[in-house]
Amino acid sequence: MYFSNLLLNIKDKYSIYLNEDEINKIKNKFTETSISKSEKICSMNEIIDHxxxxxxxxxxGYIIDGNSxxxxxxxxxxxxxxxxxxxLTGLPSREEIEALENCSLYSIRKNDLDYLYLEIPKLNMLGRKIWEHYYIKLENQMQSQKLKTVKLKYDKFILDHSEIFSRVKLSHIASYLGITNETLSRIRGNYNGSKN
Incomplete structure (x- = not known):
């Protein structure tokens, strides 16, 4: 469908340039998948190899804590x-992953990715850059959790996630921030009121 988006992302975001032969090898290993809104992509205790x-x-991504x-x-x-x-470990997942909108995804199995790392050595750089990006997101999240006030957490969320802010349920944002829906509504009300 839109495999060119994946290739553009590899080139533009990760600065990895591929020739036609390399592109064909990659195309043969990725699978296109459509996922409906609210559909689970992975479940807790499932081994994830994609x-x-x-x-x-x-x-x-989310964890289940009691009933929440x-x-x-x-x-x-x-x-x-x-x-x-x-x-990375081959052990069962500790979290669930679900689609918040209808999604168009490409997936690759771990053993196929490992094969491509051998066949196209420059993809090792892609792997490194993907994990660097993942680590930066994780560090941003951890720093956000340490902020002293809920308003600072909310401001950081808007800064870090501006492209999805209006597309995600408030309950998901509240749980990400570690606050109740009511607290988030109050902060948003104060935030919107201070803009007027």
Whole structure:
């Protein structure tokens, strides 16, 4: 469908240039998938052996704590995602991943990715850059959690996630920030009121 978006992302975001033969090898290993809104992409205790690229849509990772879901991360167009723990260790996932919108994804199995690393050595750089990007997002999230006030957490969320802010349910944002829906509504009300 839109495999060119994946290739453009590899070139523009990660500065990796591929020739026609390399592109064909990559195309043969990626699978296009459409996921409906609210559909689970992975479940807790499942072993995840796919890396995904988001062509369109938003996904979130979350854990289940008692009767509540706690959002741990978001990913959107142009992002790669997986359950890193399961993907890298081969052990069961500790989180769920679901589509927050209808999504167009490309996925590649870990063994196919490892094969491409051998066949196209410059893709090792892509792998490194994907994990660097993942680590930066994780560090931003951890720093956000340490902020002293809820307003600072909210401001950081808007700064870090401006492209998805209006597309994600407030309950998911609240759980990501570690606050109640009511607290988030109050902050948003104060925030919007101070802009007028």
């Amino acid at each position: 890396l995904y690229f988001i062509n369109s849509g938003i996904v979130r 879901e706690k959002t741990t991360w978001f990913a959107n167009e142009g992002d790669f995602f997986t359950n890193a723990f399961s993907f």
